[in-house]
Amino acid sequence: MNEAPLSFEAAAFQCFVRGLRGVWRDEAYRGSVEAAQRAGSDEPAEIERKARHSPAYSLYSWLERHSQQFKYYGRYGVVRWMEERKDTLSKVLEEAAKRHPQRLQLDPALELPEYVRAVDTHQHGGGIWGDAADAFAYETSSSAYSFSLFNPRLPMDLYAATAQRLAPQAKEVLDLGCTSGGSTRALKKAFPDAKVTGLDVAAPTLELAHLRSLEADLEVHFRQANSEKLPWPRASVDLVASHWLYHEMPPAAVRRSLTEARRVLKKGGGFMAYDMYLVPGGAIGRWLQAGYAARNNEPFAHTYAGMDMEKELEAAGFKGIEMKIAHPEPSPEVQAGALPPHRTHFMTMITAQAA
Amino acid sequence: MSAKDDLVAELGKLGARDPEAARLMGMVMALAGEVFVLKAQLERLTRALETGGAVDAKRLAAAAAQEGMTKWLEAEEAAFARSLTAPYLEPDLSVNATKWMRSE
Ligand SMILES: C[S@@+](CC[C@H](N)C(=O)[O-])C[C@H]1O[C@@H](n2cnc3c(N)ncnc32)[C@H](O)[C@@H]1O
DSSP, X not given: OOSSOOOHHHHHHHHHHHHHHHHIIIIIHHHHHHHHHHHTOSOHHHHHHHHTTOHHHHHHHHHHHHHHHHHHHSTTOHHHHHHHTHHHHHHHHHHHXXXXXXXXXXXXXXXXXXXXXXXXXXXXXXXXXXXXXXXXXXXXXXXXXXXXXXXXXXXXXXXXXXXXXXXXXOSEEEEESOTTSHHHHHHHHHOTTXXXXXXXXOHHHHHHHHHHHHHTTOOOEEEEOBTTBOSSOTTOEEEEEEESOGGGSOHHHHHHHHXXXXXHEXXXXXXXXXXXXXXXXXXXXXXXXXXXXXXXXXXXXXXXXTSOHHHHHHHHTEEEEEEEEEESOOOHHHHTTOXXXXXXXXXXXXXXXXX | OOHHHXXXXXXXXXXXXXHHHHHHHHHHHHXXXXXXXXXXXXXXXXXXXXXXXXXXXXXXXXXXXXHHHHHHHHHHHHHHHHHHHHHHHXXXXXXXXXXXXXXX
């Protein structure tokens, strides 16, 4: 379970980075919001120009960009740590791939979409698709703490519970963009009798997902495929779910992915997408979200939030579309349009049925 | 320019507001990270020594004179200086991905 445990020093360094994130989330954020309010504009670009010289926003944006680079590439950063142990980590994955090999289906001919290759998502140089070290680095990084410091494991229960409600009798379940399979295993626990398959374009993360599922003694399948072109026949699936996927895809790719989801779903089958989508807090909320997208190299978090998902889903052949902020629970003030007291990445659950 | 493009253009000026300050900030924070790690190590060591009753002034002086300690200092001075100045030379390690925010 712990192939490359962080040294005492590396773990202490991550505490330091977490401390910086605390400043970003609290004081620097609040000062930035005040500067934005002083700007008195409804246009995020105008807010950006006017708030730019506020010391709080300078610090906020510096921390947003660079605390992540510290987390990954500082002297004790997670990516550096894993790269130094790459050979061991590759062997661990190779060995795991030999156990129950039918559960891990890789496709070396699959072409990585350009939007995956070119973006350095989360400022992870070269992305998570390169090699074993990248896969382990992403896993360690994302299981330690999310960007806005909430516990990333909590929402998994919500994900599983929503899936059960949406498709209680599901026998064939897909988890798109599964990375190391945390969300896929949550689905398997919700549907112990179903065939649950996690899909991703990145091979090393799928190998790691396979290893973790063997360790958890869960029969989960993983397949290297693009959600824009699913290797499943028409009307063969009961539930298509995704956990943090669409904010990493440009609108055209999201659109193709929705059409594909509809194609493989049986009539009445369930669709769910848990991701950053609804952005509370009016123009200032949108400004902060766009800034995050730019600074943490998640450009499609910006374009996804700008899509009209209700229309898109309808056009792709879905009905009964519902969406709401699912995590963390927004306060009544936030629901009424106020900004939260700490910088928060609100997660939206979108559900629908195949019409 | 549309409001949307205007925002992306503004945000695309990553690090443009004061690049010198951003570089210096990187060095300061790298230093702070080292100091934090060091403090944690020292805290751990102090606790271990207190529990074991292991250390006195004479033993510390003997340790400082060891050849291993000298070698450690030589290696550490190079690594320390490099990690402190790296953010100045390379303040922003990521690609600028904002053009993707215009994706249709
Ligand atoms: C933020 S991660 C998802 C995390 C994961 N679901 C979890 O909960 O741990 C997004 C993943 O989507 C994958 N991805 C991006 N575009 C994709 C596509 N078109 N098809 C399938 N996977 C894709 C990436 O490789 C990445 O592993």
